[in-house]
Amino acid sequence: MKKRSLLTLAVLIQVIAFSSFGYTVNYGDIAGSWKWKGNDIITILSAPGDSGYDFLIRKKNTLKPYRTGKITVENSIITLTETIDGAATTESYEATVVSDFEKYRLARLPEKKPPQITMTKISDRPLVRYYANEASKLNKKKQFEMASKAAQNALTIDRSSIEALLEAARALTGLELYYDAVNYYERILEINPKNKTARKEYEKIRDKAPMP
Numbered sequence: 001m002k003k004r005s006l007l008t009l010a011v012l013i014q015v016i017a018f019s020s021f022g023y024t025v026n027y028g029d030i031a032g033s034w035k036w037k038g039n040d041i042i043t044i045l046s047a048p049g050d051s052g053y054d055f056l057i058r059k060k061n062t063l064k065p066y067r068t069g070k071i072t073v074e075n076s077i078i079t080l081t082e083t084i085d086g087a088a089t090t091e092s093y094e095a096t097v098v099s100d101f102e103k104y105r106l107a108r109l110p111e112k113k114p115p116q117i118t119m120t121k122i123s124d125r126p127l128v129r130y131y132a133n134e135a136s137k138l139n140k141k142k143q144f145e146m147a148s149k150a151a152q153n154a155l156t157i158d159r160s161s162i163e164a165l166l167e168a169a170r171a172l173t174g175l176e177l178y179y180d181a182v183n184y185y186e187r188i189l190e191i192n193p194k195n196k197t198a199r200k201e202y203e204k205i206r207d208k209a210p211m212p
Contacts, residue, residue: 024076026045029101030044030078032044033124033127033157034104034121035122036117039059040057040058040060041058043127045156046156046159050146053100054068055068063126063130068082073095076094076096077092077093077094078093080092087140093106094107116129125158128154129162129163132154132161135147138171139167139170144171144174144175147171147174148172151165165187166201169182169184169188169202170179178210179210185198185205
């Protein structure tokens, strides 16, 4: 009972500290998938793009994104930038922590008027599976470049997804980029040395991989 009380007190102190003294939200805090406006889900990719982080927005009951763009975070200000009909549009929000990096409250700028958005953390797994499945379909059609891109989309969300690593390796094998493909197979076998599929495919191309 005493341990539970101490834990509750520690969490309460942490929440008060965030609320009272503020916390600067950064990229690492918001990478992943979150409940967004209405039935929308936003995924902020963990690997940066050319000018910020990529984001994807999809409806709750679908996996195909209907909005994509770049995201930047500076001093807790989150800015989403999209290009629509050749013109860049932006929307900015000030983020504050609600609870232990699992929930944020976003106030639209510059007005900071309600309604505010409460961004709540959810699982990335469905979107990773979606992109890995897309890569698998494209590999079977021998559309290896597109398959590689789909697999990379999955890996920017979850770098240790075995399904995505496997499809990335297959796409690179199809493109005859054996050295890169071997690296992906080796990553899979580091994560799961007992993966028979990866080991079998790895051994087929291992000798084809030139030295870098």
